[in-house]
Amino acid sequence: xxxxxxxxxxxxxxxxxxxxxxxxxxxxxxxxxxxxxxxxxxxxxxxxxxxxxxxxxxxxxxxxxxxxxxxxxxxxxxxxxxxxxxxxxxxxxxxxxxxxxxxxxxxxxxxxxxxxxxxxxxxxxxxxxxxxxxxxxxxxxxxxxxxxxxxxxxxxxxxxxxxxxxxxxxxxxxxxxxxxxxxxxxxxxxxxxxxxxxxxxxxxxxxxxxxxxxxxxxxxxxxxxxxxxxxxxxxxxxxxxxxxxxxxxxxxxxxxxxxxxxxxxxxxxxxxxxxxxxxxxxxxxxxxxxxxxxxxxxxxxxxxxxxxxxxxxxxxxxxxxxxxxxxxxxxxxxxxxxxxxxxxxxxxxxxxxxxxxxxxxxxxxxxxxxxxxxxxxxxxxxxxxxxxxxxxxxxxxxxxxxxxxxxxxxxxxxxxxxxxxxxxxxxxxxxxxxxxxxxxxxxxxxxxxxxxxxxxxxxxxxxxxxxxxxxxxxxxxxxxxxxxxxxxxxxxxxxxxxxxxxxxxxxxxxxxxxxxxxxxxxxxxxxxxxxxxxxxxxxxxxxxxxxxxxxxxxxxxxxxxxxxxxxxxxxxxxxxxxxxxxxxxxxxxxxxxxxxxxxxxxxxxxxxxxxxxxxxxxxxxxxxxxxxxxxxxxxxxxxxxxxxxxxxxxxxxx
Amino acid sequence: xxxxxxxxxxxxxxxxxxxxxxxxxxxxxxxxxxxxxxxxxxxxxxxxxxxxxxxxxxxxxxxxxxxxxxxxxxxxxxxxxxxxxxxxxxxxxxxxxxxxxxxxxxxxxxxxxxxxxxxxxxxxxxxxxxxxxxxxxxxxxxxxxxxxxxxxxxxxxxxxxxxxxxxxxxxxxxxxxxxxxxxxxxxxxxxxxxxxxxxxxxxxxxxxxxxxxxx
Numbered sequence: 004x005x006x007x008x009x010x011x012x013x014x015x016x017x018x019x020x021x022x023x024x025x026x027x028x029x030x031x032x033x034x035x036x037x038x039x040x041x042x043x044x045x046x047x048x049x050x051x052x053x054x055x056x057x058x059x060x061x062x063x064x065x066x067x068x069x070x071x072x073x074x075x076x077x078x079x080x081x082x083x084x085x086x087x088x089x090x091x092x093x094x095x096x097x098x099x100x101x102x103x104x105x106x107x108x109x110x111x112x113x114x115x116x117x118x119x120x121x122x123x124x125x126x127x128x129x130x131x132x133x134x135x136x137x138x139x140x141x142x143x144x145x146x147x148x149x150x151x152x153x154x155x156x157x158x159x160x161x162x163x164x165x166x167x168x169x170x171x172x173x174x175x176x177x178x179x180x181x182x183x184x185x186x187x188x189x190x191x192x193x194x195x196x197x198x199x200x201x202x203x204x205x206x207x208x209x210x211x212x213x214x215x216x217x218x219x220x221x222x223x224x225x226x227x228x229x230x231x232x233x234x235x236x237x238x239x240x241x242x243x244x245x246x247x248x249x250x251x252x253x254x255x256x257x258x259x260x261x262x263x264x265x266x267x268x269x270x271x272x273x274x275x276x277x278x279x280x281x282x283x284x285x286x287x288x289x290x291x292x293x294x295x296x297x298x299x300x301x302x303x304x305x306x307x308x309x310x311x312x313x314x315x316x317x318x319x320x321x322x323x324x325x326x327x328x329x330x331x332x333x334x335x336x337x338x339x340x341x342x343x344x345x346x347x348x349x350x351x352x353x354x355x356x357x358x359x360x361x362x363x364x365x366x367x368x369x370x371x372x373x374x375x376x377x378x379x380x381x382x383x384x385x386x387x388x389x390x391x392x393x394x395x396x397x398x399x400x401x402x403x404x405x406x407x408x409x410x411x412x413x414x415x416x417x418x419x420x421x422x423x424x425x426x427x428x429x430x431x432x433x434x435x436x437x438x439x440x441x442x443x444x445x446x447x448x449x450x451x452x453x454x455x456x457x458x459x460x461x462x463x464x465x466x467x468x469x470x471x472x473x474x475x476x477x478x479x480x481x482x483x484x485x486x487x488x489x490x491x492x493x494x495x496x497x498x499x500x501x502x503x504x505x506x507x508x509x510x511x512x513x514x515x516x517x518x519x520x521x522x523x524x525x526x527x528x529x530x531x532x533x534x535x536x537x538x539x540x541x542x543x544x545x546x547x548x549x550x551x552x553x554x555x556x557x558x559x560x561x562x563x564x565x566x567x568x569x570x571x572x573x574x575x576x577x578x579x580x581x582x583x584x585x586x587x588x589x590x591x592x593x594x595x596x597x598x599x600x601x602x603x604x605x606x607x608x609x610x611x612x613x614x615x616x617x618x619x620x621x622x623x624x625x626x627x628x629x630x631x632x633x634x635x636x637x638x639x640x641x642x643x644x645x646x647x648x649x650x651x652x653x654x655x656x657x
Numbered sequence: 658x659x660x661x662x663x664x665x666x667x668x669x670x671x672x673x674x675x676x677x678x679x680x681x682x683x684x685x686x687x688x689x690x691x692x693x694x695x696x697x698x699x700x701x702x703x704x705x706x707x708x709x710x711x712x713x714x715x716x717x718x719x720x721x722x723x724x725x726x727x728x729x730x731x732x733x734x735x736x737x738x739x740x741x742x743x744x745x746x747x748x749x750x751x752x753x754x755x756x757x758x759x760x761x762x763x764x765x766x767x768x769x770x771x772x773x774x775x776x777x778x779x780x781x782x783x784x785x786x787x788x789x790x791x792x793x794x795x796x797x798x799x800x801x802x803x804x805x806x807x808x809x810x811x812x813x814x815x816x817x818x819x820x821x822x823x824x825x826x827x828x829x830x831x832x833x834x835x836x837x838x839x840x841x842x843x844x845x846x847x848x849x850x851x852x853x854x855x856x857x858x859x860x861x862x863x864x865x866x867x868x869x870x871x872x
Contacts, residue, residue, distance in 0.1 A: 241848030243663045294739045294771065305732060313736030320705045383733065387702050
């Protein structure tokens with residue numbers, strides 16, 4: 004241990020030399036020797052510490068002298084001291100620096116701590132806030148959703164302010180497309196809101212419903228006023244229905260009362276327009292007098308009435324068109340009926356002026372033919388206009404029907420009057436047994452009536468209907484007239500006269516349709532009179548040819564009277580004499596013609612009478628021939644009495 | 658005062674005349690329906706059709722009165738000439754007789770319409786070239802001599818049908834433009850819309866459309 008300490012002291016350079024010198028002992032193994040040994044054994048090269056120490060020493064121990072040696076220790080100590088002092092000084096700096104660092108760190112720490120505290124405090128404080136914020140955010144989100152829902156709800160169940168404004172401001176302003184959009188929205192909402200009633204939003208639903216209902220009513224009211232106003236303005240002859248007005252009607256159809264009132268307003272406006280137009284056309288005509296006012300033609304009843312009715316036809320068609328334009332978009336049932344009703348109402352106004360004028364024409368007694376034409380014209384226009392107005396009980400149609408009936412009545416009156424005038428003063432047949440003047444006139448009238456009937460504009464089936472009446476109205480009195488006027492005539496004259504009259508009637512009728520039945524009747528009557536004439540002619544010939552007495556005696560002869568030849572004036576010579584006379588007839592049969600036959604108007608009839616009467620003559624001759632040749636009748640040499648056989652006679656006469 | 662648009666600016670009234678069977682009703686049908694009516698029945702009296710067409714940039718409503726050609730309706734149809742702005746006088750190019758009767762139709766038309774009435778001569782059935790009986794040239798000459806417009810058309814193929822109505826309408830419109838047709842007169846066959854109120858009968862209670870009819 005001591006060694007160690009010593010060594011240490013040596014190394015530290017305290018005073019190893021002094022120590023060595025101080026304790027030298029001659030003993031072996033004495034410490035000195037050991038020390039010495041040790042020193043000697045010391046290998047300086049390997050002792051780094053020693054080398055270092057020496058190196059350090061060499062720096063300042065530059066002068067190896069005693070004094071210096073003596074002072075070495077002090078020097079070293081001094082040097083050590085100064086080094087230490089230096090060290091201390093430097094270290095002091097370090098310490099100070101460290102202290103300052105420490106201070107800074109301390110400050111930082113404090114600061115941090117403070118911050119931490121504050122943070123902690125803040126955190127504590129914000130905790131609440133965050134919670135609140137979160138809550139608020141949640142709330143916010145919820146509200147946003149609700150806002151969206153509410154927005155959507157409003158969007159669906161409420162009007163936008165523009166729409167509202169459109170509905171509201173339309174009171175005086177024009178109704179536009181937007182108005183209908185808004186109105187449709189109201190309607191839609193009113194419809195949609197029913198969904199709400201099925202949920203538990205019933206209160207809202209009801210409220211909205213009520214609100215919409217109120218709004219709807221107000222809007223409809225407004226629309227109605229507007230449309231009514233528009234319609235009221237449509238009093239021009241030309242009338243263009245604006246599309247908006249059409250839309251208004253479409254919208255109004257949901258409110259039948261308002262719809263009807265609007266239509267009424269329209270009808271009233273149009274009615275006065277049509278009346279004015281009609282009166283203008285009647286009295287003023289077009290610009291500068293072309294076309295001329297219809298009344299300018301009042302002297303020509305057909306043209307006058309025809310022009311009026313044609314004007315009305317055109318006006319009616321135009322009005323129907325206007326109405327169709329107005330109600331184009333209306334979809335309710337019975338629009339068509341509605342239209343007809345309205346057209347009926349529109350044309351109602353012209354009824355009075357029309358009726359007055361037509362009545363005037365009719366009452367002025369324009370004659371049977373004109374009356375008949377008028378009645379047909381009226382019927383035609385009744386038919387034509389009812390195609391537009393429909394078969395409803397439109398006043399115009401009723402007026403026309405009334406006028407038609409009146410004219411027809413007047414027509415038949417006229418015919419009856421004519422007939423009774425005929426009967427009042429029955430003309431005697433003229434000497435030529437031709438038709439009397441009154442017959443010719445009446446037939447001319449009939450022809451005219453029938454001709455106008457033929458060219459009538461009334462459809463075929465309708466024409467046939469009153470035909471029988473016309474015919475019987477004219478023909479029956481005529482026939483009667485003829486019979487009466489012929490009553491004082493002889494048979495042949497009467498038959499000739501009647502045939503002539505009937506023939507005239509027949510030829511008149513034959514020209515027209517629908518007269519077949521009448522013609523047949525006339526034919527029968529003619530034939531009846533023809534028979535008379537044929538017989539008359541035959542007996543005329545027989546008398547003139549001398550066969551008459553013989554023939555009649557022969558016919559009345561009975562076997563009880565005995566042989567024919569024994570009867571007075573039936574003997575051979577008498578018969579022979581008669582035969583000579585008959586032979587003269589045979590040589591020129593045309594000379595024996597009853598004078599009346601020459602009065603016959605129809606050559607064909609005359610020919611027929613001639614032919615058939617000749618047949619009768621032949622037959623009579625045949626009978627005479629067979630009687631004479633009959634031995635029972637006691638004629639001697641019948642061949643000399645009768646020169647010709649019946650065949651020969653027939654051949655000669657035919 | 659409304660700003661709503663009108664459907665059309667004018668109404669022109671037309672009448673179609675000519676012999677029976679020349680195809681008057683078919684022309685009308687082709688014009689209004691754009692279809693050919695193969696077995697068209699005889700017209701009874703007068704029939705009626707309308708169409709809106711564009712004439713020189715104006716929308717014009719044509720109101721067309723198609724008359725029966727049969728002689729027995731002559732008295733009735735004469736009443737329809739009144740106030741027609743245009744008359745279509747039709748004949749059949751395959752039947753000379755229908756052409757020969759034109760002068761009688763023309764006399765009627767001249768006597769019964771305004772001096773301003775535009776008359777257009779139409780040779781119908783132009784598709785039946787093989788059976789042609791009236792040459793284009795002579796009809797053209799007839800039209801020129803009488804101051805008529807002239808076209809050959811076919812109601813069957815539709816050829817020139819549109820033009821026939823259009824040409825007449827253009828001429829009428831031209832007459833309006835140069836002032837020879839007085840619109841304010843009633844029964845000129847033309848109605849202008851919106852029309853100015855006539856006379857004072859409307860009073861102040863009726864809000865009339867005062868849009869400018871400056872003519």
